[in-house]
Amino acid sequence: MTIPQRIADFAADLTAIRRDFHEHPELGFEEVRTAGIVAAKLRAWGIEVHEGIGRTGVVGVLRGKRPGRTIGLRADMDALPIDEQTNLPWASKTPGVMHACGHDAHTTMLLGAARYLAETRDFAGTAVFIFQPAEEGLGGARAMLADGLFERFPCDELYGMHNSPYHAPGIVGVKPGPAMAGANFFDIRVDGKGCHAAMPETGIDTIVIATALVQQLQTIKARNVPAAAPLVLSVTQIHAGAAYNVIPDTATLTGTVRYFDRAVADMVTARMQAICDGLAAAYGVEIRLDMRNVFDVLENDPALSQAMVAVAQEFVGEAAAIKSDIVMGSEDFADMLQVVPGAYCTIGHEGTVPLHNPGFVLDDKMLPLGAAIYARMVETRGAA
Secondary structure, three states: OOOOHHHHHOHHHHHHHHHHHHHOOOOOOOOHHHHHHHHHHHHHOOOEEEEEEOOOEEEEEEEOOEEEEEEEEEEEOOOEOOOOOOOOOOOOOOOOOEOOOOHHHHHHHHHHHHHHHHHHOOOEEEEEEEEEOOOOOOOHHHHHHHOOHHHHOOOOEEEEEEEEOOOOOOOEEEOOEEEEOEEEEEEEEEEOEOEEOOOHHHOEOHHHHHHHHHHHHHHHHHHOOOOOOOEEEEEEEEEEOOOOOEEOOEEEEEEEEEEOOHHHHHHHHHHHHHHHHHHHHHHOOEEEEEEEEEEOOEEEOHHHHHHHHHHHHHHHHHHEEEOOOOEOOOOOHHHHHOOOOEEEEEEEOOOOOOOOOOOOOOOHHHHHHHHHHHHHHHHHHOOO
8 A cells, every 4th residue: 555645645735834844943832833833724624623732732623424433643843942053944943943853744744644634534433633742851741631631532542653763764663562761850959169269178169079970870870770670861961150260159960860660760769869968968068859750651552553553564564563672762642641542653764863963854755654654543443
């Protein structure tokens, strides 16, 4: 089976939509323009629209020709705080904000599926199109859930997807069961005693303490976590000082812990707190740790994972397959899968620059395939 001809016919429209989103990226919970375009297009296609869910989220509801089950499809809309360096004609026009993770493509592919299904209506049941804000660590999925997403729009199954420059074009993969890591974010503040840099003995050097803290935190994975337990602890920011000749009063560190076992993550938090307390006592300072959970572990339903692979195989053949490898990255679609069973796939595309990089370039040729897989999930699962 090839991509439906109707989707192929409007592939150029999908590219134009995606590039427009790329030129005008918006950060989490600020997707006002993006959400407005999504809502307007859904309405133009005769789809029932609900706005303001989870602040800037949009939900479209479309009923097929025959009674059946309700299938949810989800895409994310937010961009990242990155200054784009691609020099493309459609590069971001917003300084310091870029679609470096492909959410512009996810939104476009779901719009493509919505347009196709609205034109054909040749499916059983109901399709629910979920356009989620703030996936990049700001809790957009949880915000939509708190607004009663699945109480207002009950779904029997739920599906999502992500572009992947790490796989060849057309490679579609789904990992059944635990597939993507849960994530905690942390902030650490060290309060010492500032002084003149030429007289360090008159103060307590927060930079020395902060760098010692980074080194000590890295021992947790090596010496406290079982070797077979997947876990990553990364310090991603250090901020201290503003002058050449001043030892600063404070230093702050931020980072993330990625895990597949909540008990292991809790143990890591306890060890981090103990290390902070120990260094605080040793140096005579105050060190405060703030740890918060931002993503659940993403768990794909095994049977529905196979169903998604089967649909993808209709378009790409054996290039769609069950994956065996877990991913230490996180995705807040996991929070929705805690409520509704479903599956999440990756779609490979051209390009060698990784996600979250200022030089990332998305391959627009993947858009019709993503739209077709989304649409076909509704056509096959609504009557299941």
